[in-house]
Amino acid sequence: MADDIVSVTRNGLRQEARDLVELAASEEAVAELLRRGLDWLTRVVRFDLATLFLLREGKLVAVAARGPLASDKVRRHELKLTDFPTLRQALETRRARAFTQEDHSHGDGDPFDGVLDLPPGHSCMVVPLCAGESCYGLLTLDRTECETYPRELVELVEVYGQMLATTLQETQQKSTLERLHRREHEHARLLEAQLGGDEVGVLETSRSAAVRELARRARQVAETETPVLLLGETGTGKERLARAVHRWSPRAEAPFVTLNCAAIPAGLLESELFGHVKGAFTGATRDRAGRFQMAHGGTLFLDEVGELPVELQAKLLRALQEKTFEPVGSDRTVRADVRILAATHVDLQQAIAQRRFREDLFYRLSVFPLRLPPLRERLEDLPQLCVALLEEQARRTGRRGVKVTAEGIVRLAAYDWPGNIRELANALERATILSRKPELGAESFDLPLRAPGAKAAAEAPPLVEGAVPTLEEVQRQHILRVLTLTQGRIYGPGGAAALLGLKPSTLQSRMKKLGITRLEQYVAVTPNLEES
Incomplete structure (x- = not known):
């Protein structure tokens, strides 16, 4: 049997181990890894059929085969462990075994009976694939010649079986880690969306x-x-x-x-x-x-x-x-x-x-x-921002269905918002806590009509003739602001007339008197106030 043994150095075995570990780390399919494993065996031992079986629910299922006798029928072959005590024993003892002619005559039969017509007493070797506390399957080697594999060769292939099993274990662990990583990544994305809100939509x-x-x-x-x-x-x-x-x-x-x-x-x-x-410094107990x-x-x-x-x-x-x-x-x-x-x-x-x-x-x-x-330069976004911020708040508090009424939007628009969107979010949360109704109207917001930091009337400089806006100018600016909020819509619920408490005809008459004639600049390009 000296011709059956290829001279394999320990360095060569170590190199193959490194190659297989690299293959596992490169996320190649397990089938490709097993194919490489069988191909390398041709340099170590002669065989007419090398078959890899993996354990699946009490069965040994063929997953790869090499050699002149390999066929689709072999690759679909399955064995019940209960029918082959010698194979079960090889897994339990974790030791490779070469079968003799006597084993074939008095044992539990050949694993390929009914699949291959192998002569009695043919060369046969069974190598368990075990690493750590797990056994992954078996490697079987068969030759049509009636000889027994020598013990030295069996021990060499047993070492290779352990190496192949270790690679399978690393591949399985890597696959599990990647699956957990993907799951955690998706979970983190979900939490980020819940806590950070939809940063894209309002933009x-x-x-x-x-x-x-x-x-x-x-x-x-x-x-x-x-x-x-x-x-x-x-x-x-x-x-x-x-x-x-x-x-x-x-x-x-x-x-x-x-x-x-x-x-x-x-x-x-x-x-x-x-x-x-x-x-690196006091308290740095680890990298x-x-x-x-x-x-x-x-x-x-x-x-x-x-x-x-x-x-x-x-x-x-x-x-x-x-x-x-x-x-x-x-x-x-x-x-x-x-x-x-x-x-x-x-x-x-x-x-x-x-x-x-x-x-x-x-x-x-x-x-x-x-x-x-700043928010004061984009007050037309108030309805949309309120919807988005209340949805974020609902995810944290569980209180859903809260919305700001048209009157509430007008009240919010009368404030300068020095704290911008963060201050708006706080104002909405405070109003939600204090209000027992799902609708937040103008009375829900305790906000000054000027920005904090602006001078109070008592601190204001003395009035100078011509420096105080007329009542008509104040009315004009207020109507313009409401028209901006409604995107120029005058009629219907949520329209400018309804928000101002006027009849549409009265509002139009007052707009004409105040010189507000160019409604086209307020034409809506996004959903109106009511739809928001």
């Missing part, structure tokens, strides 16, 4: 031409790797826009990681951004990844980037330019593929003049600036 369906143009430009830049600087007052929805840019980008399936640069002490910001190694590593392959959103300490801005600039950094306490360079979105309400040009912000970092971040208008 692209806005009644404000400025907001729709902003959404169009955001979609354009989302397809690139260009850094984006989001500007706007506090509460205007910069993080929502950042999430929309990420969702519109090719990185949508990768992580979206946020860091509020103003919410973390300056001494900890570097560790939060770039991570640290064990022992910890930073936000750059967490966002690898995805998007990193740096909120309030204008509050970043100057000494850390140089390191951020290098990370943006070279996509490399060193964790705190380490001299090892880490590479991270991250798309940067940054936001601030700070005047960065003024901060540069005051040497609080690096000019080179500003130019790196502001390749494509996007400015979000």
Whole structure:
């Protein structure tokens, strides 16, 4: 049998093990992995048929076959373990076995009886595929010659069977981990949508031409790797826009990681951004990844980037330019593929003049600036924003069916909203808590008719003739605001006449008197107030 044994070195066996592990890691199908495993056996042992059986519900099911005797009938072959005690014993003992002529004569029969016409006493070997606490199946080798495989060869193939079983185990574990990862990713996306709201809908369906143009430009830049600087007052929805840019980008399936640069002490910001190694500082008991590593392959959103300490801005600039950094306490360079979105309400040009912000970092971040208008400049979106914010609130509180009436919208439009969308969300939540009715009318909102911070009447400067608006001008401005809210619609429920408590004919007469004649500028381009 010396001719049956191919000279196989330990290095060759180790190389094959590495190849199979690499195959498993590359997410190839199990069938391809098993095919490779059988092909390699031809270098070790002669056979006319090599068959791989996997355990499935108490049966051994053939999944791959090689050799001159391999056929579709063999590849569909199944064996009940209860009918073959010797095969069951091989699995229980985890030891390979070569069958002799006596075994064929007095054993439990040949596994291929009725499938192949093999002569009595033919060469046969059974190798269990076991790794760890699991057994995955059997490898059988058959030759038509009436010889017994030598013990040395059986031991060699037994080692290979263990190696193949280990590869199967790694493939199975990898498949399970990927399935769990996909499930967790979808779960995270669902939670993100529930907590963060629908950041896309209110942008692209806005009644404000400025907001729709902003959404169009955001979609354009989302397809690139260009850094984006989001500007706007506090509460205007910069993080929502950042999430929309990420969702519109090719990185949508990768992580979206946020860091509020103003919410973390300056001494900890570097560790939060770039991570640290064990022992880097007091309390660093283990290695910890930073936000750059967490966002690898995805998007990193740096909120309030204008509050970043100057000494850390140089390191951020290098990370943006070279996509490399060193964790705190380490001299090892880490590479991270991250798309940067940054936001601030700070005047960065003024901060540069005051040497609080690096000019080179500003130019790196502001390749494509996007400015979000404050809520007072997009009051026509109030109905739509109220619907969206109340839906988000309902997901958190469970109280559904709450809506703002037309009168309530008019009341909200009379306020300047210095806190923008965030303040509007708080006002709606407060009104929902205090109101027992599902409709939130004008009486539900305890808001001043001017913005906080505006001078009260007692603090106002003395009146000067000509500086006080006339009653007609006040009426004109109020009618114009209501027409803007109704998109120029005068008649019907939710129309301007109903909101103002006037007959349509009376309103039209007053509009003519006040010089309001161009209704075409209020023609609706989105659903009307009532439909919202």
